[in-house]
Amino acid sequence: MLLDEFASQTITMQEIYIQHNIGRCFISKNYKNALKYSQFFGALTKPCFSDFFYLKCSNSVILS
Secondary structure, rough: OHHOOOOEEEEEEEHHHHHHHOOOOOOOHHHHHHHHHHOOOEEEEEOOOOOEEOOOOOOOOOOO
16 A cells, blocks of 8 residues: 555655556556545645655555
C-alpha cells in the first residue's frame, strides 16, 4: 500500500507513480485520487502551492 511504502517521506505524486507503478496496472489518475483521499482523511499533508506530499504514519488510513 502507498502509505506503508512511502511513510514519513516527502515526495511528489509523479515520484510515487514512477516508483510504485512498476508491474501494476494503475494510471497516474489513480494515484492522484488515492492521495486526495488520504489527504482528506489526514494520512498525508500537502503544503499550499507545493507539488510535494508528506505521508504520515502508515496506520492512519488503509488504501486498497
